[in-house]
Amino acid sequence: AQKVTQAQTEISVVEKEDVTLDCVYETRDTTYYLFWYKQPPSGELVFLIRRNSFDEQNEISGRYSWNFQKSTSSFNFTITASQVVDSAVYFCALSEAYSSASKIIFGSGTRLSIRP
Amino acid sequence: GAVVSQHPSRVICKSGTSVKIECRSLDFQATTMFWYRQFPKQSLMLMATSNEGSKATYEQGVEKDKFLINHASLTLSTLTVTSAHPEDSSFYICSALSPGGRNTGELFFGEGSRLTVL
Numbered sequence: 680a681q682k683v684t685q686a687q688t689e690i691s692v693v694e695k696e697d698v699t700l701d702c703v704y705e706t707r708d709t710t711y712y713l714f715w716y717k718q719p720p721s722g723e724l725v726f727l728i729r730r731n732s733f734d735e736q737n738e739i740s741g742r743y744s745w746n747f748q749k750s751t752s753s754f755n756f757t758i759t760a761s762q763v764v765d766s767a768v769y770f771c772a773l774s775e776a777y778s779s780a781s782k783i784i785f786g787s788g789t790r791l792s793i794r795p
Numbered sequence: 796g797a798v799v800s801q802h803p804s805r806v807i808c809k810s811g812t813s814v815k816i817e818c819r820s821l822d823f824q825a826t827t828m829f830w831y832r833q834f835p836k837q838s839l840m841l842m843a844t845s846n847e848g849s850k851a852t853y854e855q856g857v858e859k860d861k862f863l864i865n866h867a868s869l870t871l872s873t874l875t876v877t878s879a880h881p882e883d884s885s886f887y888i889c890s891a892l893s894p895g896g897r898n899t900g901e902l903f904f905g906e907g908s909r910l911t912v913l
Binding site for chain 1: 840905909
């Protein structure tokens, strides 16, 4: 069965600090996709990244970086020099690559608060 | 801009009435759409998979007679909450699978619809 665990329910840091959001997943599939989404207070889901299970290269996009470790089934997300606008709920998610519907299973989310 | 649009974004209704939420893919034809439900401060739970021209596939525990899904065209799926009750109050989010994305998980999410049943 697929499962995504985000152990950190809430994180609060002061602006400009770096913060890492943890994500651990479980799947029996050898091919799968991992995602991170941001959900600001307005409610819409903002796509941040999708990573193929065969691609373990870490990725950096501006202040965002992702660390994919297949050996530990983790896909952690780091925000460098955090800003107040980064305050949101962040969801890690997993989908099977070859399922008939490519359903996405979401973690429980981490609520990130950046204090000025 | 948004490639998946939901309407209405907010709806308040009386208990016992039915409410329809629309999900439209604006830039592509979507043979598959998904409906999620999110309770306050909780994660998104998949309710059902909507397939154009066929019956929706519901997740375990979701009442198909309560949550009617119709995917009548390649750009529109609707979710109707029938005989709504206060416990149906929630944030409903749809997503659409882009062409060529069937095996890649390329999903686009709508803005969500917040339903409040009085």
